[in-house]
Amino acid sequence: MLTSYRSIPADRRVRLAKRTSNLFRARSRTDTPGLDVAGLSGVLSVDPVAMTADVGGMCTYEDLVAATLPHGLAPLIVPQLKTITVGGAATGGGIESGAFRSGVVYDANVVMDILTGAGDVVTAAPGGPHADLFYGFANSYGSLGYATRLRVRLEPVQPFVALRHLRFHDLAGLQAAVATISAAREHGGERVDYLDGVVFTATEQYLTLGRMTDEPGPTSDYTGQQIYYRSIQERTTDRLTIHDYLWRWDTDWFWCSRAFGAQQPAIRRMWPRRYKRSSVYWKLVALDRRFGIADRLEALHGRPPFERVVQDVEIPVERTADFLTWFLEQVPIEPIWLCPLRIPRRPDRSAGSREPTWPLHPFEPERSYVNIGFWSVVPRQPDDPGATNRRIEAVVGELGGHKSLYSDSFYSREEFAAKYGGAVYSGLKERYDPDHRLLDLYDKAVRRQ
Template identity: 60%
Template sequence: MEAQHEQARSALEAQYAAIPPGEPVRLAKRTSNLFRPRAEAERPGLDVSGFHRVLSVDPQARTCDVQAMTTYEDLVGATLAHGLMPLVVPQLKTITIGGAVTGLGIESSSFRNGLPHESVLELEVLTGSGDVVTATPHGEHAELFRTFPNSYGSLGYATRLRIELEPVSADVALRHVRFTDTDALQRAIAEITDTREWQGERVDGMDGVAFAPGELYLTLARWTDEAGATSDYTGQRIYYRSIQQRSTDLLTTYDYLWRWDTDWFWCSGAFGVQHPVVRRLWPRRLKRSDVYHRLVGLDLKYRVMDRLDRRAGRPKRERVIQDIEVPVDRLGDFLDWFDDEVGMRPVWLCPLRLREQSPVWPSYPLRQGTTYVNVGFWGAVPVGPDADQGPLNRAIEAQVHELDGHKSLYSESFYDPATFDALYDGANLAAVKKRYDPDDRLMTLYDKAVRRR
């Protein structure tokens, strides 16, 4: 495995060196979980197909060496064989470990374990200067290590990572706890984050769904080896509907980790996959987030939704696909505003807190000791002729800022340069980029996230 990695790394360095100065640099990846359009590149991207392997798993040290383009589907397959899992497993199978670090990832263990980059012990990066360096929390490249999360390839591309793992049981017992007001929900999230318990029972994973005002759920997960019949939501049954239908459940750990992937949370409904007849005919192997993502890509390319709306005389829709974080005590404020101004439900809720030993991550500066709640919402809202200007997305950005929150950059952003630099520490990004990309061969984060180049 080590020889294969060195061979792939050498080939990548040669590819990079062959790109003429001034030419745009990007990766050629089989899958993507980004939702921001970008200009078409004239040249093919860097071939990173050789970086898809789990290199080793150390069950005693509870660590894993893994190449950056390895999907979490493959990574989890390798670690579960040892009764271990990454500290945070983002909810979609084709998210790559490198993508979750240079971008951001989150899941139900984030109230205990923070974000995926916090469990990285060592990071190998092809920098903008064409050199490969190994960055750790301390040492010569510590500055790159801290700034790399949320840099989206503006400082370089990860090629290999060493990450922490944690033990996990064979199954996961779930409790779906309903709340009728956000004050009670906020108090419960804060209590569980502090104590890692609810009503005397251990909590290993926590996320939630806000179906409507007054219908709010926290799903509390507990790793267990207790015997029992497990549920299957990869066939006719749909996971998110079960939250409203039952108070307890039992899933295998594998199925729990991918419970949201089968129906892309609830977004598979846009393709008719939740209709009983269509669902029966739709093969299991195609009930996957990457399949739905490709369908969305076709819609964007051929403007199918816009044409159908125009033909039916409906207002043009604005795509509102975002994940934001607000402090837990501002969650109710955000949901109230969101209901009034956007009106999209359900939305996903995922509490998180930075790990106690976590360093400062300047490119996504969450406060140490503060509990946040990620709110995820993905859909399209009738707006009218101004839809292409992103009025709702712009309003969301302003509201999140007002509530002392942050917004992920995997989707469209509209910030002006000064605001963007203030939110994502543009001064530090520029200083680190000057060191590791002195000739500006890589696009800046603002170019990538806002100018969509």
């Protein structure tokens, strides 16, 4: 990769030469040659005693899980989609239903080798000479460098996950339960290892509580005709293998596969099982974006084109009901995913410090949040193509939250700096990319360059 970097002319921007992505930001096309990442895939080693794994930056979580489960281990956080890469998550984020006890993917990293914008490969770890980059790499989206090797923490897992689906009829009750269960890590005298939820309407919501177990018994299969998120409405208990639990959302890309007809029984029977996965649906979305297929169809029916509303926002748990109430009244999108999370405090910070653990992703440490995900389209306003996204950004800010940067953002440069690192980011950029060979974070996240 270093050889590839040096082959790019000094007056050209440096980008990765990768064919796939889990980002939903459009970006300008370029003929600049990209960094060759062919040698950065795969799992390098698994240490069952230390409970760590060394991986290349382009290793997917699908490959990492396949290597660790035979040891009875899994990464602390396994993002929901199989083709998310470990290096990509380290710089762009990732979350799952263990986040209320383990934090986000950043909290699973032990050490990283990073190719910086200056063309150096440095080893970033807490307490080392590049500790500033270790902590500042989170949410930098490749604007400071690219991870070439990572060591990540693992945890013991059991062969099965027993599920309980709890129904709620009002958002206030749902919020209270999230706060209580997240703090106690148990419910009704039973341990809770995993916690997430789905909001269908203002009067129909569910929390799913998962408990790891080695007790034998029948398990459900949601990789064929059955659909996982629909099962939440239909049953109060369930069991999955740990493998199928970790990937339960990938088969139907949560519920987004319905946009391609993949949830219609006749089509689903003909849809090969190996193609029921997020990476396939993402390619279909990419084709639509390239050729404007959906907008052309809408125009044929005399309807306006769509505004894409694909976002994950993090709201303090005590304001969750406020956001959901507003969203359900104002934005015609359902279902909505909920994932509670709590970021551990940095070991070198005093107890009670509110300084963010990850300065570019400003969670207050040891404070409970709820990640709220919604992924669909709404009619576009002719005079403001991003109107709905702008309203969401404003409400999120008013409620003390923030949003992930994998999709469209509309902040001014000043607003963005205030929310995502500001002076800390500028200092990191000056140290690790002084010639600005890599794009600035604002240019990537907002200006879509």
